[in-house]
Amino acid sequence: MSTAEWGVLLGIIGSVTGMASLVWRVFEWWEARRPVIKVLGSAGRLAEAPDGQEVVLYGPRFGEPGVVTVNVINKGRRATVTKVGFYDRESGVRYHIVHRAGQLPAVLDRGQSALVAGNLDRILEKVSAPGRLLPYCEDAEGRMYTGKVDGHFKRAVG
Numbered sequence: 001m002s003t004a005e006w007g008v009l010l011g012i013i014g015s016v017t018g019m020a021s022l023v024w025r026v027f028e029w030w031e032a033r034r035p036v037i038k039v040l041g042s043a044g045r046l047a048e049a050p051d052g053q054e055v056v057l058y059g060p061r062f063g064e065p066g067v068v069t070v071n072v073i074n075k076g077r078r079a080t081v082t083k084v085g086f087y088d089r090e091s092g093v094r095y096h097i098v099h100r101a102g103q104l105p106a107v108l109d110r111g112q113s114a115l116v117a118g119n120l121d122r123i124l125e126k127v128s129a130p131g132r133l134l135p136y137c138e139d140a141e142g143r144m145y146t147g148k149v150d151g152h153f154k155r156a157v158g
Contacts, residue, residue, distance in 0.1 A: 036076030039147025041086065041135030042069045043120055043156035056117055058152050065156040067117040070097060070135045072145075074108035080140035081106045084116045086123060086133040087146055094136065095123055105140065120156060130157035 001009075043065035044056040056069055070084040082105045085096040097118030106114035124130060131154075134146045 031076065034076055035074060035079035035139065035143075037079060037081075037137065037139070037145040038073040038075060039084075039135045039137050039145050040071045040073070041133070041147065041149040041153050042071070043067065043153045044069060044117075046117060056115070060155070065152065066120055068097070068120050068123055068153065068156075069115055069117045070137065071113060071115045072106070072108065072137045073113040074110060076110060078107065078109050081108060081114055081137050082140050083138040084114075085118075085136060086127075087136040087144075088127065088129075088132050089134055089146075090129075090132050095126060095133070097123075124157065133157070 042056075042058060044058040044067060045062045045065055046067050047055055047057050047062075049055050056067060068086070070086075072081050072084065083094075083096055084099070084104070085094055087094050097116050099116050099118075103114070103116050108114060123133075127133065133149065135149060136144055136146045138144050
């Protein structure tokens with residue numbers, strides 16, 4: 001290859017990598033401007049730790065679950081979570097978890113999370129088919145985010 005051909009090849013490589021870098025920066029900028037919220041539903045047992053703080057224990061070795069939990073994790077810009085609960089994906093009905101004082105609204109910066117627990121029996125007595133439920137949260141702007149339930153929730157309602 002001649003020197004001119006090498007120059008053209010390097011120019012093409014530079015143009016392609018430069019454009020890819022620009023596209024990546026636009027993607028990063030876009031992602032940083034919007035809330036990215038992950039919602040997880042589970043079921044466990046409420047217990048008191050030695051320091052007096054309430055904790056949720058997950059797994060069959062701790063006994064039958066008595067509470068459902070919705071864990072909201074923010075992976076984007078600051079978001080304010082105002083409501084949490086479970087959403088029936090077929091009927092569209094939302095079952096709100098009655099939260100304790102001070103839990104909501106929760107202002108979450110990037111990387112922060114909020115866990116809200118509610119009574120399992122209260123949810124089950126209102127729902128005819130608990131297998132259709134998805135955990136959800138709603139932010140201060142009225143956007144709803146749904147998530148997934150884990151194996152502990154499926155065993156508790158199944």
